[in-house]
Amino acid sequence: MEQKIKINCVIGVDPGAAGGIAVFIPGQKTKTVKMPKDITELRDFFAYYVENYKPIVFLEKLSVRPDDVAVQGDRAAMGKLYRIQKMMANFEHLKALIETAGIPYVLTHPLTWQTKLKLRVRGDHMEKADRKRRYKEAAAQYYPGVDVSLWNADALLLMHFGRWALVNEPKWVKANLPEREYQKLF
Secondary structure, three states, X not given: OOOOOXXXXXXXXOOOOOOEEEEEOOOOOOEEEEOOOOHHHHHHHHHHHHHHOOEEEEEEOOOOOHHHOOOOOOHHHHHHXXXXXXXXXXXXXXXXXXXXXXXXXXXXXXXXXXXXXXXXXXXXXXXXXXXXXXXXXXXXXXXXXOOOOHHHHHHHHHHHHHHHHHHHOHHHHHHHOOHHHHHHHO
């Protein structure tokens, strides 16, 4: 017997400092907000959805690539290394905040959601700016009532992927949830 998932709110989070958050609630207009700079604002944001809905978060998983930490000793490389360290620390804080709020979440690798939504094709070597424009166009097609821009496109697509995965691959969702979250959703 298939278990029913107990959620009524899907949240997509693009965790970068220039990223955003997208929220889908059936029957309501899809909402997007820029990533709050203040942890209190972010805590209050998540608290609102926990108090009023049964949310799940699809959080883009950040990871460091080998070329991110290749340092040749110049200031530019050291600056990049510092930004990567700060980004990873912010990601861990965000993840802890979601856990503390008691929201079930799924860490989603960029290649997973991009491939499942047929946005990225193996061997596709588009420039980042071109790829981001393509993602913005896709988000606008999925959510024509939303003012889609570069800052919220990935969050919208993460949220859309979450909606898609809950319907089409609930076993994948369950397998990628932290184990302690199962009872909240299934």
